[in-house]
Amino acid sequence: MSVPTAALESSICAPLPVLGQNVTVPLVTGGEVTYAALDYAASAPALQRVWDDVAAYAPYYGSVHRGAGYLSQLSTDLFENSRRTVADFLGCRADDQVVFTRSTTDSLNLLAAAIPADCQVFVYETEHHASLLPWRDAQVTYLNAPRTPAQAVESLERALADRDPYGPALVCVTGASNVTGELWPVKELAAAAHAHGARIVLDAAQLAPHHPVDIAELDVDWVAFSGHKLYAPFGSGVLAGRADWLQAAEPYLAGGGASRKVARRADGGVDVDWHTTAARHEAGSPNVIGVYSIASACKALTEAGFEGLVAREQELVGRVREGLAEVPEVQVLSLFGDDAPRVGVISFVVRGWNSSHFAAALSAEYGIGVRDGLFCAHPLVRTLLGSDPQDPGECGAPEAEPGERSLNAIRVSFGAGTPDEHIDRFLRAVSELVREGAQWKYRTEDGRCVPDRGAAAQV
Secondary structure, eight states: OOOOHHHHHSOOOOOOOBTTTTOEEEOTTSSEEEOEEOBTTTOOOOBHHHHHHHHHHGGGOOOSSSOOSHHHHHHHHHHHHHHHHHHHHHTOOTTOEEEEESSHHHHHHHHHHHSOTTOEEEEETTSOHHHHSSOTTSEEEEEOOOSSHHHHHHHHHHHHHHOSSOOOEEEEEESBOTTTOBBOOHHHHHHHHHHTTOEEEEEOTTTTTTSOOOHHHHTOSEEEEEGGGTTOOSSOEEEEEOSHHHHHSOOSSOSTTTEEEEEEOTTSOEEEEEOSSGGGGOOSSOOHHHHHHHHHHHHHHHHHOHHHHHHHHHHHHHHHHHHHHTOTTEEEOOSSOTTSOBOSEEEEEETTSOHHHHHHHHHHHHOEEOEEEOTTOHHHHHHHTTSOTTSOOOSSOOSOOTTSOOSOEEEEEOOTTOOHHHHHHHHHHHHHHHHHOOSSOEEEETTEEEEOTTOSSOO
């Protein structure tokens, strides 16, 4: 997958309005500054459009599918219309199902519970833990980190050709890395999977907010993503794709909504007739607000012009990479090399700095929010840092003092709501911290590097 040429040639969109864009935060050195949210890869700020739509609906909130009253009927229509909006956003095929979940992690665990009992799963070690870990009850083949897109396809083809016995198989792959931002060759991987009789699920958690995703065009069998990364932070997610495995599986959760008919048997037991629609895996009262917020975000991105949003983000990616390249102490992490297309997610390390210390200084002294650690992709980050991918690690900071080298990284991520000033401030802060050092003393507290509020003076 690559960034479309048409997108780069289109008119660049202005940043979309998001919540929190005028929030100010205190600096440890004194004064306040407008917060620069550059941790979109973890959770993107809500689009103002999403917040306004949810606020307008909130007084009419009601239980869906179960009420005869006006508000219940209105909420049911909104819920099911949201399903159709998401299907359109993803380019779903006519017989695909859209199942609403809590997150990408929840979606992939749902699919893991629905795969046939003898299914073999193939997953790269480069995956986020949401894609790497759900397949506990399956026979799993973990593929080594490829160093080119072509190598990714070749290693998958070899693994699929060697599988024995020949039966159901599933490939799980990311669309865009949550560590490097690099785009994976999804369409080519789908073709390789299908050529060997396997199916493929796309983890689009980092792809969908930054790049159009079309199930039919990519020819993937399922797509999973989270609302909170798509500017809709209300605890909801999506699993969309083929219906047959989902219909054949036991419900992900047993309860009301998933059951169509329940009756007592003469022997005292219970017979259950489960739904065959998406409701089969949506037991309980659904997150109507979360579902509607995803639909609202899908509409907002589409109406704003996704090509223009992609074009602007690519401009920001170029500026960040060029700015970091001017600081010799900075090493940007990459699997596929400098020329690989990527979304607005960039991880790096700084020579002579503990990554947690650097991230803490960005926050405390410049009002910039980034992320440090292993980003719930431990084997990948260990590989990129040249350490043993089997080394233990935690998502938070290690127990290393400020200034000590740490086996983790710093991630800056941005998207449709990022203003130019936030990028400029980030690049200036990186340069100043490397050149002049931190202005404050820091210490490790509960595994994190934090400003030493008890320090008598600045350093």
